[in-house]
Amino acid sequence: MSQYVLVLNSGSSSIKFQVIDPSADPSHPPMAAGLVERIGEPKGLIKIKTENQTLEDSRPISSHSVGLERAFALMTGLGLGPLDLDLAAVGHRVVHGGKEFTGPVRITKDVVKQLEDLVPLAPLHNPANIDGIRECMDLLGHLPHVAVFDTSFFSDMPDAAANYAINRELVKEYDIRRYGFHGTSHEFVSKKVPGLLGKDPKDVKQITLHLGNGASATAIDGGVAQDTSMGLTPLAGLVMGTRSGDIDPGILFHLVRSGGLKVDDLDELLNRKSGLKGVCGANDFREILEKIEQGDEDAKLAYGIYIHTLRRFIGSYMLNLGGLDAITFTAGVGENAAAVRRDALAGLENFGIEIDDARNTDPDAEGPREISTDNSSVKVFVVPTNEELAIAQYAFNIAQEAQES
Numbered sequence: 001m002s003q004y005v006l007v008l009n010s011g012s013s014s015i016k017f018q019v020i021d022p023s024a025d026p027s028h029p030p031m032a033a034g035l036v037e038r039i040g041e042p043k044g045l046i047k048i049k050t051e052n053q054t055l056e057d058s059r060p061i062s063s064h065s066v067g068l069e070r071a072f073a074l075m076t077g078l079g080l081g082p083l084d085l086d087l088a089a090v091g092h093r094v095v096h097g098g099k100e101f102t103g104p105v106r107i108t109k110d111v112v113k114q115l116e117d118l119v120p121l122a123p124l125h126n127p128a129n130i131d132g133i134r135e136c137m138d139l140l141g142h143l144p145h146v147a148v149f150d151t152s153f154f155s156d157m158p159d160a161a162a163n164y165a166i167n168r169e170l171v172k173e174y175d176i177r178r179y180g181f182h183g184t185s186h187e188f189v190s191k192k193v194p195g196l197l198g199k200d201p202k203d204v205k206q207i208t209l210h211l212g213n214g215a216s217a218t219a220i221d222g223g224v225a226q227d228t229s230m231g232l233t234p235l236a237g238l239v240m241g242t243r244s245g246d247i248d249p250g251i252l253f254h255l256v257r258s259g260g261l262k263v264d265d266l267d268e269l270l271n272r273k274s275g276l277k278g279v280c281g282a283n284d285f286r287e288i289l290e291k292i293e294q295g296d297e298d299a300k301l302a303y304g305i306y307i308h309t310l311r312r313f314i315g316s317y318m319l320n321l322g323g324l325d326a327i328t329f330t331a332g333v334g335e336n337a338a339a340v341r342r343d344a345l346a347g348l349e350n351f352g353i354e355i356d357d358a359r360n361t362d363p364d365a366e367g368p369r370e371i372s373t374d375n376s377s378v379k380v381f382v383v384p385t386n387e388e389l390a391i392a393q394y395a396f397n398i399a400q401e402a403q404e405s
């Protein structure tokens with residue numbers, strides 16, 4: 001069995017993929033990374049990046065399968081095609097695994113059917129994930145394909161955290177539950193923490209903060225998720241780039257009754273026109289920090305709500321965990337925005353949390369690292385996430401088990 005895994009993340013109009021050695025160091029760039037964009041639009045784009053070259057193809061792409069076929073042909077031209085590499089497996093990111101999928105699975109026809117049954121829970125994401133799986137399985141049918149779910153890590157959450165206080169009959173009929181998302185990232189990052197602390201994983205209480213365009217917080221005790229900020233959908237919880245995070249549901253009734261908004265308007269409003277963008281017009285954190293420097297009041301307010309919400313979750317998780325060993329920041333904002341890390345944890349010395357300014361702002365720092373002071377009894381870390389590597393590792397292990405049995 002070869003050592004390489006193809007990892008695929010298929011969206012509604014784009015496909016991201018990487019060819020990865022699952023045993024490589026997380027900081028090691030993938031062997032190849034590709035992007036198929038603007039599927040179904042007049043101008044498509046396929047971009048492939050390897051260690052020493054970048055290739056582009058900007059012809060229109062009529063479908064996911066056309067995009068994948070062309071991307072694989074470009075890779076073959078580089079000697080990195082799926083057949084050249086004799087891949088071990090293909091790992092697929094799947095957003096929603098419902099209650100059924102509590103861990104990664106080898107994809108069979110039955111699994112695809114089960115994924116189709118979950119579409120009502122994730123109408124924006126799962127259909128595109130399923131298309132990517134189908135088309136990739138058509139092209140690479142000889143390989144084991146493995147689905148890795150954003151929700152699985154939260155399947156053992158305590159009932160009190162996983163349930164909403166609404167009518168039980170409706171809950172059962174519509175499978176309503178706090179499923180949580182970004183699970184692959186929270187798990188990947190949280191697994192590094194016991195090693196950094198020099199503790200047994202079962203003794204570690206921790207909070208992981210995945211702060212990217214989407215953002216979520218998770219409380220973890222002994223490796224098991226205890227609570228998480230996203231819910232039935234990835235709209236809940238923290239303030240995000242364009243998503244509102246938690247709001248009073250009564251706001252929606254008010255907008256329907258007084259503003260005449262329809263379901264699709266509300267969906268668009270809360271998923272794409274809210275969050276940081278809704279408050280200050282920008283969703284890229286670098287732009288927001290620049291606007292604040294220039295004295296922009298809306299950007300200051302957006303940042304203020306973002307930090308306030310983050311602290312609200314950190315505080316409640318600390319209390320519910322009944323103690324805390326570590327807080328870890330990850331993803332684009334978490335890994336790069338020292339100001340966010342400082343402000344999220346400012347003034348918490350009485351709770352044993354103290355950021356070391358020099359460690360937090362060290363421009364040369366990279367990889368997993370501590371940013372708290374030596375006195376801080378709760379350790380604060382930055383751990384770069386690598387969801388694709390985690391998916392490659394799961395897919396490789398499942399393919400290997402299948403080969404051995």
Ligand code: ADP
Nearest residue numbers: 211212213214283284285286331332333336337
């Ligand atoms: P996604 O959820 O799309 O995977 P990422 O994890 O890549 O998102 O995070 C994207 C976010 O990270 C953007 O808001 C971007 O502005 C922010 N970001 C990236 N680099 C920096 C930086 N140096 N300083 C502040 N924010 C940054």
